[in-house]
Amino acid sequence: MATAWWEECIVYQIYPRSFQDTNGDGIGDLQGIIKRMDYLVSLGIDAIWLNPIYCSPMADFGYDITDYQNIDPIFGTLEDSDQLLREAHKRNIRVIFDMVLNHTSIEHPWFQESRLSKDNAKADYYIWSDTIPNNWQGAFGKKAWTYDDVRKQYYLHSFLEEQPDLNWRNQEVVDAMFSILRFWLDRGVDGFRLDVINCIVKDKTFRSNPKIVGSRLRPYDMQRHIFDRNRPGTHQKLRMMRHLVDSYQDRMLVGEILAEIPGEPELAASFLGRNWDELHLSFDFSLAYTRFNAVKWQRSAKRWCEAVGKNRVPSWVLNNHDISRLVSRLKGNIAKAKLASLFLLTQRGSIFLYYGEELGLPDSKVPWKSIHDPVGKRYWPVHPGRDPARGPMIWTDEEGYGFSDGNSWLPFAPDAGAYAVAVQEQDVSSMLNYYRALITMRKEEPIYRRGTCAYLNTNNKHTVCYLREYDNEKRMILLNFSGRNQNISMRDMEHPKGEWTLRFSSQRMLSDTKTESFVLQPWQGCIYSLKSKSS
Ligand code: GLC
Numbered sequence: 001m002a003t004a005w006w007e008e009c010i011v012y013q014i015y016p017r018s019f020q021d022t023n024g025d026g027i028g029d030l031q032g033i034i035k036r037m038d039y040l041v042s043l044g045i046d047a048i049w050l051n052p053i054y055c056s057p058m059a060d061f062g063y064d065i066t067d068y069q070n071i072d073p074i075f076g077t078l079e080d081s082d083q084l085l086r087e088a089h090k091r092n093i094r095v096i097f098d099m100v101l102n103h104t105s106i107e108h109p110w111f112q113e114s115r116l117s118k119d120n121a122k123a124d125y126y127i128w129s130d131t132i133p134n135n136w137q138g139a140f141g142k143k144a145w146t147y148d149d150v151r152k153q154y155y156l157h158s159f160l161e162e163q164p165d166l167n168w169r170n171q172e173v174v175d176a177m178f179s180i181l182r183f184w185l186d187r188g189v190d191g192f193r194l195d196v197i198n199c200i201v202k203d204k205t206f207r208s209n210p211k212i213v214g215s216r217l218r219p220y221d222m223q224r225h226i227f228d229r230n231r232p233g234t235h236q237k238l239r240m241m242r243h244l245v246d247s248y249q250d251r252m253l254v255g256e257i258l259a260e261i262p263g264e265p266e267l268a269a270s271f272l273g274r275n276w277d278e279l280h281l282s283f284d285f286s287l288a289y290t291r292f293n294a295v296k297w298q299r300s301a302k303r304w305c306e307a308v309g310k311n312r313v314p315s316w317v318l319n320n321h322d323i324s325r326l327v328s329r330l331k332g333n334i335a336k337a338k339l340a341s342l343f344l345l346t347q348r349g350s351i352f353l354y355y356g357e358e359l360g361l362p363d364s365k366v367p368w369k370s371i372h373d374p375v376g377k378r379y380w381p382v383h384p385g386r387d388p389a390r391g392p393m394i395w396t397d398e399e400g401y402g403f404s405d406g407n408s409w410l411p412f413a414p415d416a417g418a419y420a421v422a423v424q425e426q427d428v429s430s431m432l433n434y435y436r437a438l439i440t441m442r443k444e445e446p447i448y449r450r451g452t453c454a455y456l457n458t459n460n461k462h463t464v465c466y467l468r469e470y471d472n473e474k475r476m477i478l479l480n481f482s483g484r485n486q487n488i489s490m491r492d493m494e495h496p497k498g499e500w501t502l503r504f505s506s507q508r509m510l511s512d513t514k515t516e517s518f519v520l521q522p523w524q525g526c527i528y529s530l531k532s533k534s535s
């Protein structure tokens with residue numbers, strides 16, 4: 001069977017507020033994304049995913065929606081989104097929209113109606129209760145239940161109180177949300193990134209979650225989410241959604257699965273469906289939450305691959321709009337970041353990159369008085385919130401960095417000019433050119449996207465080595481997770497014998513051929529390919 005596009009794509013996530021402003025209000029917009037289409041082409045990515053652009057009061061920056069079938073004026077108009085789809089498709093770039101199915105904005109007309117009485121037409125669109133029935137917590141602080149003065153009942157919100165949870169046990173809600181999906185599929189959207197999709201169905205009798213002992217920053221993390229997440233009924237809803245989406249040609253669903261830190265790959269994989277009939281792809285965030293260490297990264301990647309199994313497709317992600325940027329997590333060490341992206345882009349399946357990742361962009365520093373993110377407002381200074389990872393894209397080293405002629409809504413990263421696209425394009429050894437080279441290699445050689453993967457034991461806890469095989473081709477990927485030279489001797493290892501030729505290195509290196517022993521420089525990653533017998 002031919003491989004579907006989503007089984008081996010590279011998706012570039014754009015946080016629209018921060019990509020490109022075109023009207024000087026300091027906030028990125030859809031025309032800005034359209035303006036940068038050729039840059040997207042130059043990266044070699046297959047698709048873009050946009051964080052929510054629908055009408056929203058922005059209590060959670062677009063994850064609180066008042067109109068699912070229109071574009072917030074801050075970003076543009078419905079015509080702009082049609083134009084964006086056309087411009088992207090013309091260049092063979094697919095467009096994934098973010099879809100928030102778990103909750104709406106408190107200002108959504110459905111909620112405004114629902115809160116009026118216990119017997120109006122939308123009364124059961126949300127989850128109401130006379131008393132607080134359990135210990136559930138909101139992910140952003142406070143209890144998950146808030147009293148509404150109008151209806152004189154409590155409503156459930158898994159996130160902010162401005163984000164009431166929809167009642168997915170009400171068929172009318174299911175139908176309404178499905179018709180929203182159809183609205184965008186009909187307009188040509190290539191798929192959806194489904195926000196917190198394992199939260200949509202709640203325990204029927206609202207049982208309390210079991211507590212976890214220990215101490216965590218958020219009360220939300222002090223319980224096991226078995227009754228407000230991951231309910232068995234979710235799978236049936238996902239099968240219906242898959243059915244709907246597959247009735248269109250070549251569309252895709254990728255789901256965000258909330259999990260306990262550092263990650264639950266088996267849980268993320270479970271939403272791909274036992275018969276591969278739920279999500280096309282799901283996110284496992286283990287690598288983003290696992291310390292940068294050879295043994296730990298290998299264990300984590302292996303576990304995710306095993307959970308997914310060979311008949312389904314893993315997706316890989318190191319950055320997104322909710323977590324500190326990789327380079328900042330690695331304390332600015334670009335050599336480590338290059339190693340990490342080599343690891344990422346030599347994995348089977350689909351890859352998700354986050355705008356600015358290709359520049360090695362670090363987090364912005366956001367002073368307390370400039371915090372926008374509700375998570376930051378609540379937990380600063382223990383947690384600075386998510387604004388730092390959402391800083392503006394850096395296009396040039398001039399004033400405004402090519403992002404905006406006005407005042408940017410968030411601060412630029414420190415020393416921003418050094419990361420500019422225009423600057424990096426002039427430098428062959430820049431991060432940007434490094435990403436481009438890796439992406440090109442992945443596109444040209446299907447072995448990286450499709451080949452099998454076997455980890456080889458290097459007997460060296462600072463290194464990772466895996467063998468990829470496809471169609472009589474072989475590649476060995478060797479990674480040094482330490483700041484010292486490391487030797488890997490393959491003498492005692494089970495590996496295909498022959499002459500290995502250097503195919504790619506994360507650091508400048510002369511061409512090289514090896515048979516049994518390899519030396520890796522600090523933080524170096526290399527790809528060797530086995531000369532086929534006939535050549
Ligand atoms: C997801 C989004 C996050 C948002 C939350 C609530 O985790 O990625 O940005 O705040 O859902 O919708």
Ligand code: CA
Pocket residue numbers: 021022023024025026027028029074
């Ligand atoms: Ca703007």
